[in-house]
Amino acid sequence: MSKDRSLPQRVTVVNVERQSPTVKLLRLAPVPWRPKQRGAPLFHPGQFVMVGELGYGEVPLGALSPPTATDYVEVAVRKVGNVTGHLHTLASGDSVMLRGPYGNGFPLDRFTGKDVVMVTGGCGIPPIAALVEHIIANREQFGRVSLLYGAKTPDELLLKKRMKEWQRHDITVLTTIDQPAPSWRGPVGFVPTLIPNARVNGAQAVAAVCGPTPMVRALASALNGIGITNERIFVSTERAMHCGIGKCQHCTIGDRYVCMDGPVFTLDWLEKCWDG
């Protein structure tokens, strides 16, 4: 019998970093799985892991560390419920249960050689962050790259330090907040309003998106407006997650599974699916 891919392993929280009033970054080590080949990345950008604790449960979280980091994996936890409430009590040196990685991640072969625009809001940044790190590690394989990132308030923009670092690697980073705020000098408005400023050639560019359905709809029309068609828009989706191995039926979208075939689907496919 093979190893049970739905069983977690105990790992240590090696670092905790508060990112916003409701979000913390947890760095977890050692990683309880090996890369597919020696020296290969630990996960594929856009894949997710299950993090939890016995007695509380588990939650699916997009891995946001550089996929090439060999000795840890990092996740962002927004405090919304039972499990995430527990994860917020943890300090460096405590332990959690971890399993993964799951899902397909972004189809990098469709990104290579293209301009890339990444769009997300609030705590949708993790899978996008891993994609940015992959692009930076292989910068010459991609054309012009933009990250458009919005949040309700300046406080809720995550990974601010890393975004500064990304800009030094020829990534255009544009941020916006929903409402004017005293401390904010940047653009104000929902994230689709940034799209016309994306420095990309829409005729060939690909888009990577992570966000709730209403946001994705608004993004789609703005992305279509600069020439990016739905077959070139890759959306990281969310569903209830239990087993992670394509059995339990909680995460289905139409005839596919978010845990196995997703979480990334083309917007074209999602629009045609009754369940998308």
Next chain:
Amino acid sequence: MANLTIRRDTVEGLLTALREEYDVFDCRGATLPFKQYLFPPEQEILKATRMGKTQAAKPPRAMVLFGLDRRDLEALAQLDVIMAKPIEDVPYWKRRKRAIVIGIVEDDGTTVPSGDVVFRETTNRAYRVETNSERAQRFVRAWKKFFQTAKGSTDEKTGPRAQAANTADWSAGMDELLAQPELLANAVEWSHDHRIWDELAKRCLGCGICTYVCPLCYCFATEDRVGLDDICRRCRRWDACTLLNFSRVAGGFHFKPTLRERYYNWFYHKFVRAYREYGKPQCVGCGRCKQNCPASIDIQDVLRTIVRDYEARAV
């Protein structure tokens, strides 16, 4: 192995003797199908003490599943494939590998889809015994005092199994539908906007009974249980895609908030997603969902309506 038979009046004796060595589950005519022994309503998959020491669940005792009929054997064959591909479901196989399956089917010359040992209803006094694996042969040898080598028998041959006429018609109707899986997949997929789902959503109580009694429904939730014994158990327990919380995520958002969507999804899984994933509809026409539905919903009526309207649709 030579032609073996077992006298019908010694079957109970065999089961009693088997109980010395096995957990024996008699599945004949059971409302909750055999799946409950391979994929229990609640199964511990991991446990930990307060000190944080975790351990995987213990393997179960060897078991005998007795008396699966042809439709159950078909469901078992499918469940074995589902739990093996594309990723092996380890908790299922921990139990499955410990189970000897004995089917009882008519002697109609057809092969059976699964089962280690098969009792064929040849005469009114005895079953003809077939073994379908090395393990089954060892099993029959170990219990040989209950089996006889067949001699030319003068026993009366059994005719077709006695079945109430209406049940027989219903089963034949299901078989006819299930013989066209591509049509069912296309029709159910097409039916998403059909008013039948609005009507069914009004009738359906959202109780989940149809999924619990279905030999091919296998969705589950993973839950942690903390007891007074200071042990935390991670369990998987039967879930049902018709229940409200099935698609709920943290924060309270429901991806399928209406019963209409959830009930459609139940059919969609069985006849569309499953067909595309494994090449067969996940229904064997056993009729348990119909017999046990408190709202008297008949899966065959639903499928016939959809197929009729699909075939008559304006092209």
